[in-house]
Amino acid sequence: MARRRDNAEWSDPGLLVLGSLAGGPRHGYSMTADIAANAGIELGPGTLYGALARLEGQGLIVALPADGARRPYAITAAGTQTLRARLAALDKFSKVAGARLRAATA
């Protein structure tokens, strides 16, 4: 797996893509820009489209009719649910870890 990029604190293409699509349909290339802006992580094409294919296979996103060379994708209901669940799990862990960090510092 998951060779983590050296420049980033973390990375999870699938999650990043879902987060990006939560803002509305988008085609692949523009997700790269969106993700870079919002998370500070630059995904290469291989990473992005690989993740896209997997997410589509899982039914979390759907391909919309191509607009010229662009292939827009939209998040599905299942995708929204998954995103919500993962975000919740993340926040839960983040809170516990954050509290421990603060306790240790204090």
Place this chain on the structure above:
Amino acid sequence: MARRRDNAEWSDPGLLVLGSLAGGPRHGYSMTADIAANAGIELGPGTLYGALARLEGQGLIVALPADGARRPYAITAAGTQTLRARLAALDKFSKVAGARLRAATA
């Protein structure tokens, strides 16, 4: 990479371990329990000790003198910093994605 476990919303052993050690030194086996309790994710031995070895190699945690069969680990200053940074990045992304989710629902 990262074959994600089917039962979990997300997984990142390294981060989970750092979060667990932020609460104080612990040996491997007890991290498994702690992580299961706090994040709902059960790491197998292979996953856990692999992550521990990597983290130690990166200087984010240190092995303490063995206590019988147990091998306690403690988080280092670098580890704390890394944890803090990753948590911050996570929260940042989480906020953006959460806001989008809410906007879409509303």
Place this chain on the structure above:
DNA sequence: ACCAGGTACTACGCCATACGTAATAGTGGC
């Protein structure tokens, strides 16, 4: 002393998948 059971860790291997690089295709301007 010996054995059984639970705790803690080591060893080994598979293969999914994150990531990079490079090639390809569609679009608009001049």
Place this chain on the structure above:
DNA sequence: GCCACTATTACGTATGGCGTAGTACCTGGT
């Protein structure tokens, strides 16, 4: 009709997540 730019596909590598199994330690019972 060519050229630059945008967007995607193709391909290869190897990191590291995960499972399975096996080993050692420790405790209590008899």
